[in-house]
Amino acid sequence: MRLIETSVDISADTNDVWNILVDFDRYAEWNPFIVHARGTAVRGTLLEITMRLEDREMTFTPRVTEVEPGRHLQWLGQFRIPKVFDGRHEFIIEPAPHGATLRHRESFAGLLPPFLGSMLARTAAAFEQFNLAIKARAEGTA
Secondary structure (H helix, E strand, C coil): CEEEEEEEEECCCHHHHHHHHHCHHHHHHHCCCEEEEECCCCCCCECEEEEEECCEEEEECCEEEEEECCCEEEEEEECCCCCCCEEEEEEEEEEECCEEEEEEEEEEECCCHHHCHHHHHHHHHHHHHHHHHHHHHHCCCC
16 A cells, blocks of 8 residues: 655634535636546545646546545545555545644555556645645635
8 A cells, every 4th residue: 555645734714624625616726636526525426536647637536435524535536446546535624723734645555556656756746736725725815
């Protein structure tokens, strides 16, 4: 298993961060990593996600696996065949003295992740871009 984990401190209320996070229809307005998203943050539903890594876009349909409003969103994306390339994407929002901390991570399992080191490094950089963009949006500086 491979893991990417990032975090960002945001000077905004945890509920404000959550509302931006689950407003998938507006991702194209602010998000440089997930440039298109459609669906609802309801456990068991499928999302339609388009991610941009540098100049390449990939669209997939992960299933929402965990939702704790205001705190935790998780989805599982799988390659066409399970256990070849599975990505469990998570957002965890925690209260902090300055407002909120957003932990953004993904664990990759299956046969392919051990061979995708450079792609995972680019994904980590894209997570950081996402983090800065949601921070700017939540703090009203977008």
